[in-house]
Amino acid sequence: MARIAFHEVSKYYRGASKPAVDHVSFEVAESSICMLLGTSGSGKTTLLRMVNRLIEPSSGTITIDGHSILEENPIQLRRRIGYVIQQVGLFPHMTIAENVRLTAEIAGWSKARMESRVDELLTLVGLDPAEYRRRYPRQLSGGQQQRVGLARALAADPAILLMDEPFGALDAITRVHLQEELQRIQREMRKTILFVTHDVEEAFRLGDQIAILSEGRLVQIGTPVDLLLKPANEFVSRLIGSDNIQRQLQYLPVSSAMLTGTEAAGRYENQPRCSSEATLLEALMSLIASGAHSLIVYDEQSQAPIGTITLSAINQAITTARHAEAEKTTASPTH
Amino acid sequence: MLLVQLWQFILDPANAFWDHTVAYLEVCAVSVVLATVLGIAIGVAVVRSPLLSFLAVNLSGLMRAIPIIAFLAAALPYLGVGFKPTIVALTLLGIPPILLNTYTGIRGIEPAIIDAARGMGLNTRQILLRIQVPLVLPIVAAGVRTSAVQIVATATLAAIIGAGGYGEYIVNGLYEFKTVQILAGALPVALLALLIELLMGWLQRALTPAGLRVQETALSEAARA
Numbered sequence A: 001m002a003r004i005a006f007h008e009v010s011k012y013y014r015g016a017s018k019p020a021v022d023h024v025s026f027e028v029a030e031s032s033i034c035m036l037l038g039t040s041g042s043g044k045t046t047l048l049r050m051v052n053r054l055i056e057p058s059s060g061t062i063t064i065d066g067h068s069i070l071e072e073n074p075i076q077l078r079r080r081i082g083y084v085i086q087q088v089g090l091f092p093h094m095t096i097a098e099n100v101r102l103t104a105e106i107a108g109w110s111k112a113r114m115e116s117r118v119d120e121l122l123t124l125v126g127l128d129p130a131e132y133r134r135r136y137p138r139q140l141s142g143g144q145q146q147r148v149g150l151a152r153a154l155a156a157d158p159a160i161l162l163m164d165e166p167f168g169a170l171d172a173i174t175r176v177h178l179q180e181e182l183q184r185i186q187r188e189m190r191k192t193i194l195f196v197t198h199d200v201e202e203a204f205r206l207g208d209q210i211a212i213l214s215e216g217r218l219v220q221i222g223t224p225v226d227l228l229l230k231p232a233n234e235f236v237s238r239l240i241g242s243d244n245i246q247r248q249l250q251y252l253p254v255s256s257a258m259l260t261g262t263e264a265a266g267r268y269e270n271q272p273r274c275s276s277e278a279t280l281l282e283a284l285m286s287l288i289a290s291g292a293h294s295l296i297v298y299d300e301q302s303q304a305p306i307g308t309i310t311l312s313a314i315n316q317a318i319t320t321a322r323h324a325e326a327e328k329t330t331a332s333p334t335h
Numbered sequence B: 001m002l003l004v005q006l007w008q009f010i011l012d013p014a015n016a017f018w019d020h021t022v023a024y025l026e027v028c029a030v031s032v033v034l035a036t037v038l039g040i041a042i043g044v045a046v047v048r049s050p051l052l053s054f055l056a057v058n059l060s061g062l063m064r065a066i067p068i069i070a071f072l073a074a075a076l077p078y079l080g081v082g083f084k085p086t087i088v089a090l091t092l093l094g095i096p097p098i099l100l101n102t103y104t105g106i107r108g109i110e111p112a113i114i115d116a117a118r119g120m121g122l123n124t125r126q127i128l129l130r131i132q133v134p135l136v137l138p139i140v141a142a143g144v145r146t147s148a149v150q151i152v153a154t155a156t157l158a159a160i161i162g163a164g165g166y167g168e169y170i171v172n173g174l175y176e177f178k179t180v181q182i183l184a185g186a187l188p189v190a191l192l193a194l195l196i197e198l199l200m201g202w203l204q205r206a207l208t209p210a211g212l213r214v215q216e217t218a219l220s221e222a223a224r225a
């Protein structure tokens, strides 16, 4: 239970000539991850911090399940929203267990309940409670600290999680590790997550939806596939790298390149098959592995053959976006 | 021989060693307490204002550069002589280290820690008591340690403006060239300063949370390895 909606939200900082957030409206569906993607200074952090009222909007409203957050006591609001930041901000004088249980302690949980909750959460984020409960933040690596940061944010079981570049300070390998952990945790917990990043790869990997911000304005919001297939303008296609072949193969579904018509399916009983929900990359891999000229695409639900996919069809699909891009750039001097 | 004479001097009721001890401790204790209260209060008060903190930090630095004897001499026409001006002088001497440490201690708390605490829904009081105070207290204690030792060492000068204490032995002893008398004043002061240093050092360590000490041990372990 937690759908977040922004209605015409703006933020003008005192003394600034331009708004940091400019009439932004969109919704984050319950139990989904929405990535806020944009370059530095595009207003991502400002937008995120308005949700737990660390920053107050200048105009507009933000609702959670239809109720305006401006009518709620900020302290109470924050206690039902998890908050994770890049610098983690663990309390250095408290043990890991004390850090994790602080919100539960303030909420007045019993000691026994808190202790079992701490163990449960540390296990969830991949830290052995027996080893880590009594350690101090300074005895942990950056990646381990952020695991604790995540456990701490989940302590009181909030329905909403706000994450501001949580993995931005970690090395590439640790970052991917934690992204995978978050995906695993999310499959279990089904939180509504608003996640700030400037890393396109991260946005594609984690996002159910990606909201692209530029100079405080929402430029486009959609699924990763939406953005790849229909970038709203040149800014978006540049930002997400619409001409990035690897990304297209990785995220575009087979259905975007499939040749409809199933007469071929009947003729070749032993032809290799693939699901309609597979990615182009997966289809390409099985084409190469099987040495076949084409794969039969089966509908994921009905298991019925619905089309075929070939190497040239894949090639066609990933070049379409690039051609569209090239036409746009050659056409632009006439403006 | 000298020690026997010293012991006799101390025991001689005519020298009122006990009264001098009480007077000395009183001057020191009152000054340390006042300097601590004022140093922390001013440090906390200026921390939010860049202008005020600039003034406070620089004035404190300046104060530490002025010799206390010059200060006593300058204040004499206004404050007169006796217990009160001594307290004023020693308190002023003691404020800067405490003020500076309070200020730098508060400023030294990583902003992300406070941001995380606010984001979790801690209220101002909870942030103060659970986060800020435990993190700043050991640094303030280090300031109090410096101040207390300075005050104890300087309080002998109080005799010059008639506040009594061990300083009287030293001043008179120097005047009359009596080694025993000088020692009767100087030795207790040295002992007391040492005692305060040890006591406050212990207090400072006791106030430092284990989580802040671990880095040192980790580093020294790494150095040994």
Ligand SMILES: Nc1ncnc2c1ncn2[C@@H]1O[C@H](COP(=O)(O)OP(=O)(O)O)[C@@H](O)[C@H]1O
Pocket: A013, A014, A016, A020, A038, A039, A040, A041, A042, A043, A044, A045, A046, A047
């Ligand atoms: N406290 C503040 N006061 C004034 N301007 C601010 C403040 N915080 C952010 N800004 C400005 O607002 C804009 C958006 O900042 P921010 O939300 O932090 O962007 P992002 O998180 O996308 O990097 C920037 O131009 C930044 O300089």
Ligand SMILES: [Mg+2]
Pocket: A044, A045, A046
């Ligand atoms: Mg930011």
